[in-house]
Amino acid sequence: QSALTQPASVSGSPGQSITISCTGTSSDVGSYNLVSWYQQHPGKAPKLMIYEVSKRPSGVSNRFSGSKSGNTASLTISGLQAEDEADYYCCSYAGSSTWVVFGGGTKLTVL
Amino acid sequence: QVQLQESGPGLVKPSETLSLTCAVSGYSISSGYYWGWIRQPPGKGLEWIGSIYHSGSTYYNPSLKSRVTISVDTSKNQFSLKLSSVTAADTAVYYCARVVGRDAFDIWGQGTMVTVSS
Numbered sequence: 001q002s003a004l005t006q007p008a009s010v011s012g013s014p015g016q017s018i019t020i021s022c023t024g025t026s027s028d029v030g031s032y033n034l035v036s037w038y039q040q041h042p043g044k045a046p047k048l049m050i051y052e053v054s055k056r057p058s059g060v061s062n063r064f065s066g067s068k069s070g071n072t073a074s075l076t077i078s079g080l081q082a083e084d085e086a087d088y089y090c091c092s093y094a095g096s097s098t099w100v101v102f103g104g105g106t107k108l109t110v111l
Numbered sequence: 112q113v114q115l116q117e118s119g120p121g122l123v124k125p126s127e128t129l130s131l132t133c134a135v136s137g138y139s140i141s142s143g144y145y146w147g148w149i150r151q152p153p154g155k156g157l158e159w160i161g162s163i164y165h166s167g168s169t170y171y172n173p174s175l176k177s178r179v180t181i182s183v184d185t186s187k188n189q190f191s192l193k194l195s196s197v198t199a200a201d202t203a204v205y206y207c208a209r210v211v212g213r214d215a216f217d218i219w220g221q222g223t224m225v226t227v228s229s
Contacts, residue, residue, distance in 0.1 A: 036215045038157070045206055045222050046149075046157065051215035089157050093214040099170040100147075100214050105156040 003028065003101035004090055011109040017078040020106045022090030023071060028101055030071040034093035037066055037075045040105075041086045049088075050075060077108070085110040113137040115207050115220035123201075123227050129194040133207030133220060134187075140165050141185040145210035148181060148192045150203040151222075158203075162210055163190055197227045 005023040012018040022029065022037075029035055035053045038046035048057050050066035053073060063078045073092070077084055090103040119131035133146070140146065147162035161171040163181045171179050175194070183190040194201060204224050208216035 034212060034214045038216070040157075045219040046216070047219075048215060048217045051211060051217070057217060091157075091159075091214050091216075093212075098173060099162065100159040100172075102149075102157045102159060 003094070003098075004092060004103035006088075006090060006103040006106045008104075009107045009109065011111055012077075012080045013111045014080055014082065016080050017076060018080060018108065019077075020075045020088055020090075020108070022073040022075070022092075022103050024073070024092055024094075024101070025071055028071075028092040028094035028098070029068065029073050031095070032093045033068070035066065035068060035073040036091045037064075037073075038089045038091065039084075039086045040089065046089065080110055082110050084108060113209065113218050115209065115218060117205060117207050117220045117223040119205075119223060119225070121224060121226060123197055123225060124229050125198055125227055126196055129192070129197050129201060129205075129225055129227070131192045131205055131207075131223065131225070132189050133191070134189045135209075136188070138209075139185075140183060140188050140190065145213065146183065146190045147208050147210045147216060149206045149208060149216065150201075151206070152200075152203040160192065160194075160205075162213075199227050201225070202227045 037050040040046040054066040148160040180193040204222040207220045209218040
């Protein structure tokens with residue numbers, strides 16, 4: 001059982017927008033603006049897409065955006081493209097005892 | 112550019128110690144950043160194992176803490192993972208990564224598959 005809860009799967013058609021939620025607690029997501037999101041294609045290493053809740057690393061499309069409200073963080077992908085089909089993981093800092101926790105992952109299917 | 116490369120045995124016997132090394136190129140570990148290990152069992156999600164600061168301070172997943180040791184060798188520009196008393200549940204792809212802040216793994220190695228089996 002993962003510390004952060006994500007939906008197992010989401011889907012959308014090309015051009016649409018989708019949102020993936022990541023629910024934690026007041027000990028992790030709710031306490032720190034240190035939430036990151038990763039995209040992982042089959043057989044590949046994860047790729048950082050969002051850090052510090054809403055910041056995009058250089059080279060990441062502006063179709064990817066992040067936000068947070070209370071204990072829940074969200075990743076939104078707009079203008080869905082076939083290449084966005086992948087697994088997505090959220091991650092949060094959880095304080096000096098636990099340090100880092102991941103979500104269980106969400107499989108995005110582009111219809 | 113910064114690159115990370117994991118190396119180590121692909122097969123480890125139960126009850127033995129898994130040892131992996133992550134060689135860093137294009138950046139000096141001693142200059143800063145945290146450096147971390149993450150694993151992914153076949154068909155499952157990511158699990159953070161632990162992170163080490165360039166100075167040597169370590170932070171471990173509480174569920175693995177009793178079995179994990181992460182160390183850094185700045186002279187070789189690499190950091191290492193040791194996981195003791197392994198079982199089949201430790202079978203996974205093991206990734207090393209650079210950490211921005213505390214939770215943002217921005218550069219990853221390609222990953223190395225480690226199987227625990229007799």
